[in-house]
Amino acid sequence: MTLDLGPLDASDAALDPVSARRQRVLGIVIQEYTKNAQPVGSHTIANSYELGVSAATIRNDLAALERDGLLTHPHTSAGRIPTDAGYRFFVHRLLTDQELSTTERTQIRGEFNQVQRELGQLLRTSTAVLARTSQNAALAIPPRAVESRFKHLELVEIHDTKVLLVLVLQEGAVKQQIFDLDAAMGQDELSRLSNELNAKLHDATADQVDARLDGLPPDGSDALLMQQVALLVRDVMQRHDHQAGGEIYRDGLTQVLEAPEFVESASMRKIVRVFEHRSLLDQIIGDYLVDGDVHVVIAGDGRYDDLADISLVIGSYGVSERAVGVVGVMGPLRMAYGRNISVVRFVAGLMSDMVQDIYGYLPHDAASKERN
CATH class of the missing domain: 3.30.390.60 (Heat-inducible transcription repressor hrca homolog; domain 3)
Known part of the structure; x- marks a missing residue:
C-alpha cells in the first residue's frame, strides 16, 4: 500500500532522505491510527507500505519521531500513536487537499437546493450534512451582523x-x-x-x-x-x-460519543460540555476566524484546557464585514483532517452563496460562482 501525502513542499525538498522518510512514517502512523484506533508498529508499516527499508529501520524512525515529540507509545504496546504536536505537524506540513468527489458534491448541493430558503432550515441541513459526511459532531451558528442593517x-x-x-x-x-x-x-x-x-x-x-x-x-x-x-x-x-449571537445548531454528538476516546465518563462529559458551551465556542471562533479561511484547532492548541482531547475544524460563511456565521465539525484528535477540511470548506461556500441570495447582501448575479 502507498500513502499519498502529496509532494514535499519547498522546505521539505532540502530534507535528507532519512528525514523525508520519517515524515512519511509519521503520516502513515496517523493514517493507520485514524482508521483503527490502535497503536501502530514497525511490522505493520513494513508489511503494508512500500518504503524500501526494513522493519528495523522503520523501528528506528519511530523511535526518532518519539524523541522529537511527534509520537508516543502506550506502556502496554510496542506500537506508537501520534501526540498533539504530531497531529499539528501532519496537518500544517504534510496534509494535502482531499477534495470531495463529484458525486458527493452533487449530492450535498442537491440537499441544500431541496431545502426551503429559510435560514433555520439551511443551518439544520448544514449540520446534518457535516455530521454524516465527517462522522463527527457538527455545529452551525447563524450569521451575525458586524453592524446590523x-x-x-x-x-x-x-x-x-x-x-x-x-x-x-x-x-x-x-x-x-x-x-x-x-x-x-x-x-x-x-x-x-x-x-x-x-x-x-x-x-x-x-x-x-x-x-x-x-x-x-x-x-x-x-x-x-x-x-x-x-x-x-x-x-x-x-x-x-x-446582544450575543443566535442559537447554535448541532448534530452528530451521539456518533462521536461512541469513539473509543470518549468511552470514559470524564472524557464524555468534556466533549459534551464543549459542544454545549456557547461562551467557549464564541471565544474560539473569535480567536481563529479572523481571515475567513477554514481553521483546525488541535487539542486547544495549548490555549484551551477543555479541548485537550478534542479537535475542531471550523469555517466561516456569509459576507465579510457584513454578516458572518460559522460551520464546523468536532471530534477526537484521531479524525480524518483532510476530508473534514474539505467538507467544511464546501458547506461554508454553499452557505455563503445562499445567505447572499436570501438576504440580498449582493445582487444575485454578483454572488460567488456556483461551487463545482
Missing part, C-alpha cells in the same frame, strides 16, 4: 393607541416591540407610514437612522411620528448589535 418594517394596529413594530434586519433577524402613539391611527395610515419609512431607512445602520430623516418638515405630524418610530428602530437595532 435595516431591511424592512411593518407597523401593525393592535388596539386604540397601541401599535406593534415588526422590524426585519438584513441578516434575517426579526424584532418585535409594542409602543404607544399619541393618538389612535388606522391600519391604512400605519401602512402608508411604514412604506415611507422603508424607503428612507433602506440598508441603514443604527447610527445612520437619524440622518436618513433629515429634511422632513420639523413640525409636521407625519414627521414627528416618523421620528418617534425611527428612534425606536434605532434603539432596537443598537440593542441587537450588543
Whole structure:
C-alpha cells in the first residue's frame, strides 16, 4: 500500500532522505491510527507500505519521531500513536487537499437546493450534512451582523393607541416591540407610514437612522411620528448589535460519543460540555476566524484546557464585514483532517452563496460562482 501525502513542499525538498522518510512514517502512523484506533508498529508499516527499508529501520524512525515529540507509545504496546504536536505537524506540513468527489458534491448541493430558503432550515441541513459526511459532531451558528442593517418594517394596529413594530434586519433577524402613539391611527395610515419609512431607512445602520430623516418638515405630524418610530428602530437595532449571537445548531454528538476516546465518563462529559458551551465556542471562533479561511484547532492548541482531547475544524460563511456565521465539525484528535477540511470548506461556500441570495447582501448575479 502507498500513502499519498502529496509532494514535499519547498522546505521539505532540502530534507535528507532519512528525514523525508520519517515524515512519511509519521503520516502513515496517523493514517493507520485514524482508521483503527490502535497503536501502530514497525511490522505493520513494513508489511503494508512500500518504503524500501526494513522493519528495523522503520523501528528506528519511530523511535526518532518519539524523541522529537511527534509520537508516543502506550506502556502496554510496542506500537506508537501520534501526540498533539504530531497531529499539528501532519496537518500544517504534510496534509494535502482531499477534495470531495463529484458525486458527493452533487449530492450535498442537491440537499441544500431541496431545502426551503429559510435560514433555520439551511443551518439544520448544514449540520446534518457535516455530521454524516465527517462522522463527527457538527455545529452551525447563524450569521451575525458586524453592524446590523435595516431591511424592512411593518407597523401593525393592535388596539386604540397601541401599535406593534415588526422590524426585519438584513441578516434575517426579526424584532418585535409594542409602543404607544399619541393618538389612535388606522391600519391604512400605519401602512402608508411604514412604506415611507422603508424607503428612507433602506440598508441603514443604527447610527445612520437619524440622518436618513433629515429634511422632513420639523413640525409636521407625519414627521414627528416618523421620528418617534425611527428612534425606536434605532434603539432596537443598537440593542441587537450588543446582544450575543443566535442559537447554535448541532448534530452528530451521539456518533462521536461512541469513539473509543470518549468511552470514559470524564472524557464524555468534556466533549459534551464543549459542544454545549456557547461562551467557549464564541471565544474560539473569535480567536481563529479572523481571515475567513477554514481553521483546525488541535487539542486547544495549548490555549484551551477543555479541548485537550478534542479537535475542531471550523469555517466561516456569509459576507465579510457584513454578516458572518460559522460551520464546523468536532471530534477526537484521531479524525480524518483532510476530508473534514474539505467538507467544511464546501458547506461554508454553499452557505455563503445562499445567505447572499436570501438576504440580498449582493445582487444575485454578483454572488460567488456556483461551487463545482
